Amino acid sequence: MVHLHLAYTSKINPTGATPVLNESQVWAGLQRKIRFAQEFVPVIESCNVLEEKDGIVTREVKFKPGAGPKNQAKEVVRSYWPSWVDFEQEDGSHVRNLISNGSSGGLDDLHMTYAFEFIFPHIQEGSPEAEKELQKVKSLSKQAVESSIDAIRQMVIDGRIKQ
Template identity: 25%
Template structure:
């Protein structure tokens, strides 16, 4: 399955809205890499197994399901989560890119590629629409968590 969409971060037309900087947005994405629990409901543990230049290897525990993934990134630009396929998980990747078509107009582009088939006649195909909807809601929630992180940092 392939799925991508944009989430607006800063609404420049609304002067009352609190704008995030690229750095605050990036910091929030790094928080998601370091400890994904606030970003993924049901995630019980997020353990960093290895660190390298621009890379993390993690183990995520959702109850009895364990997912291993690799996080790679380019600072202030994009972050990618690549998960291994398991019997409980189709595997795939998610890339989150920061886009700024004009100064201060920040967007997050979420690009998903999974092993889930989109053929309309298959069980996976019927499930794909549900998965896309869940991903979209999760991405909106990601921005909410990043805003909470940024706001808590501003209070110090």
Template identity: 35%
Template structure:
């Protein structure tokens, strides 16, 4: 583990047993693309708004979005760069170097999974403080399931 960094990953099935509406890979992918432009749609408790600052493509032709999000609790603004790797991964790189990867994958039987990988940077903190950050960050694991639930609601409403 890099000093001052917490690496955490969470996975949720897209269509678990008892799902009220089965989501397709294209619907989930559309949801991930919407999340870039409207993070608050998926994390309304944490994020107040999303503003797209610019759009471009990288050297490999992948779409890149610069955006600013405003956190609900303290109205703090944060900028990040989002790179899309059609149709399996969306990478979010925050201004402090922290990274979040949203990965859409398929199992051996064609079942769909969504995984969030977090690389939270906390430079200059000691081991105890890093552990406290990690304990808080682990609680964010529910965000994967919550994202899938919101996608399902949007599909049912005909909005995705």
């Protein structure tokens, strides 16, 4: 069994990005991402909310064939305003989407980090297959963070996210 742990961080408002996003807009984007993951992460094909109770969402996401770390995942999603959203999968895998401030505290120092713990029960530790999955997940993590920020920015532009 292989446990892969990694994280990727990107600036939400790099130099020249418009519009400049604030924490409330990013948070609203993450809340939309819970229900419409395919709008934010290109490797996700569909997202179906199964239950929503007491602020906890249970959903099933399907990944595009061969694109995700698995074919599908059932997740329990919890939000922790204003800092992170936690996605817990049935197999024990976790993904956490974090909004954080840099040392200046300004909007130009706002960051998004995705932290991943993926469990692959059928892969042997140290095997070539484990290394292949690690490289795939590294690439997916960068893509997931940056595409999510881009999607949120576009949704602010087109009015799907207000504030």
